[in-house]
Amino acid sequence: MTAMSEAMSASAQARTMSDESPAAPPPPEVIYVKTRRIACDGGGALGHPIVWYSLEDGEAECGYCDRKFVYDPEKAGS
Numbered sequence: 001m002t003a004m005s006e007a008m009s010a011s012a013q014a015r016t017m018s019d020e021s022p023a024a025p026p027p028p029e030v031i032y033v034k035t036r037r038i039a040c041d042g043g044g045a046l047g048h049p050i051v052w053y054s055l056e057d058g059e060a061e062c063g064y065c066d067r068k069f070v071y072d073p074e075k076a077g078s
């Protein structure tokens with residue numbers, strides 16, 4: 001009797017294991033820029049249609065890829 005209930009709980013556990021969610025997405029990137037008007041296309045193969053943002057408040061977040069653009073000429077570098 002005991003063996004049977006053990007087998008049942010084992011199969012229930014296997015079902016739960018296969019239902020695992022995929023790996024979490026990478027954290028949003030912060031990009032420092034030295035112009036108040038920037039374009040984002042997501043970058044690389046995982047890109048998206050190009051969108052322009054005005055950093056009137058000093059920063060903007062891309063609605064497609066969640067990258068954050070911060071107006072900071074010193075950190076932007078060359």
Ligand SMILES: [Zn+2]
Binds near residue numbers: 041048062063064
């Ligand atoms: Zn983007």
